[in-house]
Amino acid sequence: MADDGPGRGKVLVVGGTHGNEVNAPWLLETGLREASGGLELALVIGNPEARAAGRRYLDRDLNRCFDPERLADPGAREWEMLRARQLLELHGPEARDPALVVLDLHSTTAAMGNSLVVYGRRPADLALAAALQQRLGLPIYLHEGDPRQSGYLVERWPCGLVIEVGPVPQGVLNATIVNQTRLVLEVALEVLATARQVDPSLPRTLVVHRHLGSLDLPRQADGAAAAMLHPRRLGRDWQPMQPGDPLFLAPDGETIGYAPPSALAQQTVWPVFINEAAYGEKGIALSLTRREEWRLDPAWGAALQAQARQLRLVSG
Amino acid sequence: MADDGPGRGKVLVVGGTHGNEVNAPWLLETGLREASGGLELALVIGNPEARAAGRRYLDRDLNRCFDPERLADPGAREWEMLRARQLLELHGPEARDPALVVLDLHSTTAAMGNSLVVYGRRPADLALAAALQQRLGLPIYLHEGDPRQSGYLVERWPCGLVIEVGPVPQGVLNATIVNQTRLVLEVALEVLATARQVDPSLPRTLVVHRHLGSLDLPRQADGAAAAMLHPRRLGRDWQPMQPGDPLFLAPDGETIGYAPPSALAQQTVWPVFINEAAYGEKGIALSLTRREEWRLDPAWGAALQAQARQLRLVSG
Structure with missing residues (x-):
């Protein structure tokens, strides 16, 4: 059995990648009540300096610092770039004591509920997300192909999700x-611990909300917001939106309907991250996704198992 | 009629005294849709630099900078102390173009609803609050006598509330x-405009929630929080709490009941500002109040009228 091997890596669990998201750090610091399936964990506060300052970040969003090119650029010296390199040195897949899977715990001002974000289409990530969706019914936001948004932490580990x-x-x-976060984290660790020993139990299909792009608020010439999100759209993450549905509200009380970009004309979209506080500065009032049901590829489970087999037990 | 006089002062309306409270600045910048009762207004962003930084403040909470002693101390040179002095120079009651009434617009992460905060027991403030409570049913938090919390902006004008x-x-x-804020602001301006001309219509009684003190989270020896607010207390601002009611939740799942300070033993209290994000750093998890019904003193209406009569009309 694979379980007999010592395993070579740990699971990295990060909270507080953004310094003003305080719930995951609390969870990591007060202890996970349930077992972690015996896997060796590294529990890490992502950005302790930003946390001490009560801010998302000091110089640069840490969760946009993990682009390989930027990491390799010695001129990139912002505090968070240094921290990104440090996290990789201590816990990266090439570290002396490597982590091979990462779970990055975030919170949002948007009504995302309990959800997963997967970056790209790596088979092991998709298998892990599918297993969590099967057990907990979580919606999955598949983030990919957005040149405006890149350099996410989990992308630098062989397997991982948010x-x-x-x-x-x-x-x-x-x-x-805190309790919602704990639940997903515990089940994720259970899935990994099981996959370390046996074929992971996976559903036949997976529902993903695939990233299509993002919309900003309407702006005036000077860049100031010319409208707010419409009250009827607030809190309705994951719910379908048709062209013409109320989306913005102008100061004069006028409702501005959703006008799809030409590439999405006539299509239903499923908005996510509606009114996330931190995305205002990024020019994102909400992101648009398409709900898709995918058949699971058997290779995905094998990929997850291959990762999980390399994980080390606390007693190992 | 008093209306015939030119009046000597304006009404100061401040939004964004805290730079990360973005709704009132939006309201002030996109225009108040309804008339202001004809009163001349100064619409001011309280802390534009903190707003640009997306932070509550840069050096010091602007809404704790208005202590007369501190204002007079030339050694007090934090950015917000400079700004406090500047606001008084431009719009204070002794300015060349003075404001005589101030309305300071705030938002909170606590479920305070649409509410008023009155600082101390100045007759004109109480009359204005009573008039707003009569018209809109707003709860009133009477803040007074807390040496840990002082230096509020509105205290430096002859009449004003939050x-x-x-x-x-x-x-x-x-x-x-935004719409809730607009509603209270518009009605407050109506009350002032009316009181400028005729005896203000006031209720016979006023319900206040009088500040008793504040409670912090339980702390460990190193200062880290040892428990969270209990989920059954979250969102229940203005609702009575008895000794023993669930108040905190420890990491092991234990519920910690409300244990009143000795001065409040056996008493019902009404918590406010439950889990306000900005109060964590002040060591405040919630504040305790006592609900009291007061009979209006006829002198209060006269005091409000005396202030209002000095206000200038836009056309004046």
């Missing part, structure tokens, strides 16, 4: 958010 | 919050 929970304001500790 | 709306995360523009 657990995204909301709504909760920045800087607010909320027991419900 | 309009506090929530819950909304920091940095999040929300049409409902």
